[in-house]
Amino acid sequence: MSATGTPLYSAELIQVGGAYKLVVTDRLRHTVQTANVSMRAVEQLPALLSKLDSLRLRGIRQR
Template sequence: MSATGTLLYSAELIQEGGAYKLVVTDRLRHTVQTAYVSRRAVEQLPVFLSKLDSPYQRGIRRR
């Protein structure tokens, strides 16, 4: 998958020992937010991402 346009945010998921750290960078404001997330949340990422890519979001079809 290739992206075009302006990069607004980027995210990294880092495993540190048994912990998972999510690092989100706001490319426009040049800020970084970090949060530790549970293993359960990490396991659910594919489900969450597939919902974002769904043709139906909140009952409205995307064009």
């Protein structure tokens, strides 16, 4: 998958020991926010991303 345009946010999921941390960078305001993420949420990320992609593709076809 490739992206074009101006990046507004970037996100990284970091493993620190046995814990997970989400780091989101606002590229316009140059700020960073972090949040602890449960293992269950990490395991559900592939399904969530797949659903978002499916919604995007369905939206493009309807237009």
